[in-house]
Amino acid sequence: MDFLQPSTMAEALAAKAEHPGAVPIAGGTDVMVEMNFDKHRPPALLDVTRVSELTEWGMDDGRVRLGAGVSYTRIIDELGDRLPGLAMASRTVGSPQIRNRGTVGGNLGAASPAGDAHPALLAADAEIELQSTAGTRVVKAHEFYLGVKRNAARRDELITAIVLTPPSGPQQFCKIGTRNAMVISVAAFGLALHPDRRVVRTGIGSVAPTPRRAYAAEEFLAAELESAGLWESRAELPTALAREFGEKVKAAGAPIDDVRGTAAYRLHSLAVMARRAVTWAWTDYRTARGT
Amino acid sequence: MRITTTVNGQQRVVDDVWEGESLLYVLRERMGLPGSKNACEQGECGSCTVYLDGVTACACLVAGGQAEGREVVTVEALADADGLHPVQEAFLECGAVQCGFCTPGLLVQTHDLLARTGRPSDPEIREALAGNLCRCTGYEKILDAVRLASERMASR
Numbered sequence: 001m002d003f004l005q006p007s008t009m010a011e012a013l014a015a016k017a018e019h020p021g022a023v024p025i026a027g028g029t030d031v032m033v034e035m036n037f038d039k040h041r042p043p044a045l046l047d048v049t050r051v052s053e054l055t056e057w058g059m060d061d062g063r064v065r066l067g068a069g070v071s072y073t074r075i076i077d078e079l080g081d082r083l084p085g086l087a088m089a090s091r092t093v094g095s096p097q098i099r100n101r102g103t104v105g106g107n108l109g110a111a112s113p114a115g116d117a118h119p120a121l122l123a124a125d126a127e128i129e130l131q132s133t134a135g136t137r138v139v140k141a142h143e144f145y146l147g148v149k150r151n152a153a154r155r156d157e158l159i160t161a162i163v164l165t166p167p168s169g170p171q172q173f174c175k176i177g178t179r180n181a182m183v184i185s186v187a188a189f190g191l192a193l194h195p196d197r198r199v200v201r202t203g204i205g206s207v208a209p210t211p212r213r214a215y216a217a218e219e220f221l222a223a224e225l226e227s228a229g230l231w232e233s234r235a236e237l238p239t240a241l242a243r244e245f246g247e248k249v250k251a252a253g254a255p256i257d258d259v260r261g262t263a264a265y266r267l268h269s270l271a272v273m274a275r276r277a278v279t280w281a282w283t284d285y286r287t288a289r290g291t
Numbered sequence: 292m293r294i295t296t297t298v299n300g301q302q303r304v305v306d307d308v309w310e311g312e313s314l315l316y317v318l319r320e321r322m323g324l325p326g327s328k329n330a331c332e333q334g335e336c337g338s339c340t341v342y343l344d345g346v347t348a349c350a351c352l353v354a355g356g357q358a359e360g361r362e363v364v365t366v367e368a369l370a371d372a373d374g375l376h377p378v379q380e381a382f383l384e385c386g387a388v389q390c391g392f393c394t395p396g397l398l399v400q401t402h403d404l405l406a407r408t409g410r411p412s413d414p415e416i417r418e419a420l421a422g423n424l425c426r427c428t429g430y431e432k433i434l435d436a437v438r439l440a441s442e443r444m445a446s447r
């Protein structure tokens with residue numbers, strides 16, 4: 001086995017082009033579990049922790065460019081105001097030690113339906129930047145997840161950054177698990193209201209083969225808010241509307257029964273989380289927090 | 292492969308490290324530092340917690356090669372010439388140690404908590420130690436020990 005240790009982006013991309021079977025390792029919180037249990041022995045590990053473009057974040061034309069290798073702890077500490085939904089999701093990941101090492105790039109690389117960053121990225125209309133020696137391309141979050149643990153990155157590409165627009169409205173993230181810490185979600189829900197564009201975005205986790213958006217629920221809520229003039233009036237959100245939104249989010253799920261929960265429980269909790277999240281988000285919008 | 296890293300203030304060079312080997316294995320089996328414990332090798336228990344460049348991490352989830360040129364501090368370095376660290380003393384006095392397998396990880400994680408947060412609240416303590424499992428004590432004595440250490444360190 002090889003251990004490739006590039007210190008610049010150019011070196012990293014060259015290494016990936018030359019060794020497409022090399023497994024990138026960032027925080028190692030997924031990769032090392034596999035190594036320790038000998039599930040998978042790749043031809044090479046490609047350590048991406050020394051490439052500063054990956055471990056930094058910055059502002060680019062009003063948007064946040066989050067290096068794929070920025071840890072959850074740093075997102076929580078440094079980006080809570082600019083990326084509230086992603087920071088909320090980050091706070092629920094694993095334990096302090098896992099958050100100190102784990103990265104959004106790693107979550108995207110693993111592309112588990114249960115990854116907690118995904119609902120937040122979907123709701124925020126995030127874009128994933130992929131680079132190779134052939135160039136750079138950008139994939140929208142909702143086009144990134146292709147199947148169970150499969151994503152849109154080619155074998156010669158690295159996930160280099162996540163690009164997000166700071167929110168124009170409130171964001172929420174909810175997750176159901178068996179206890180408060182260290183849990184893979186049984187179901188997760190991300191929500192962002194975008195009053196500037198008058199659109200609603202969602203992301204659902206652990207309830208389908210991939211993380212996905214609940215399109216019909218998004219359109220339903222945006223249309224109801226529009227026709228009732230609620231974006232301007234900031235009047236109370238009718239409880240029936242919140243409930244119906246929850247039911248429509250639930251309809252986007254297609255979960256399985258497994259050791260963590262039954263499909264029926266996942267769907268039920270998804271509807272409850274969506275109803276609560278929209279209620280909290282609307283309260284934030286009314287009091288103009290989060291705008 | 293060869294790894295050169297600073298461990299507890301000393302530069303260490305080890306050879307013949309397998310590329311997929313964890314930092315935990317390197318510390319325990321190649322450097323003779325068995326303080327950090329191996330209880331799960333999957334990040335769940337926190338027994339292997341060390342500082343890597345000043346940030347706590349599960350050593351079982353760090354590839355040995357990722358520690359190249361970095362600074363590692365293990366539980367072995369908490370005590371100094373003057374004796375045990377106040378966190379260690381508090382764990383002993385409060386009966387927070389039974390079989391002791393979880394103790395090294397809890398000591399390092401508590402050391403980090405108290406360095407960052409002078410007088411943590413109970414919820415802050417629970418949150419900071421959420422990734423450290425103990426099968427013996429039931430945690431109450433561990434919480435007592437953290438509170439005692441924080442009082443003593445704050446009053447110094």
Ligand SMILES: Cc1cc2nc3c(=O)[nH]c(=O)nc-3n(C[C@H](O)[C@H](O)[C@H](O)COP(=O)(O)OP(=O)(O)OC[C@H]3O[C@@H](n4cnc5c(N)ncnc54)[C@H](O)[C@@H]3O)c2cc1C
Binds near residue numbers: 030048069104159
């Ligand atoms: C105890 C424990 C608890 C956990 N709890 C949670 C949880 O609550 N929620 C959650 O979502 N996850 C959880 N996880 C899973 C894991 O921590 C996350 O998926 C994390 O985001 C992985 O990031 P990493 O940097 O450690 O990834 P790594 O392990 O380094 O990599 C993960 C995958 O991504 C690929 N990869 C990494 N970086 C890149 C890159 N730049 N370009 C291309 N591919 C790349 C790797 O090759 C690998 O396939 C947990 C894991 C453990 C061990």
Ligand code: FES
Binds near residue numbers: 349
């Ligand atoms: S041995 Fe590393 S967390 Fe359990």
Ligand code: FES
Binds near residue numbers: 391
């Ligand atoms: S004292 Fe035995 S596991 Fe904690």
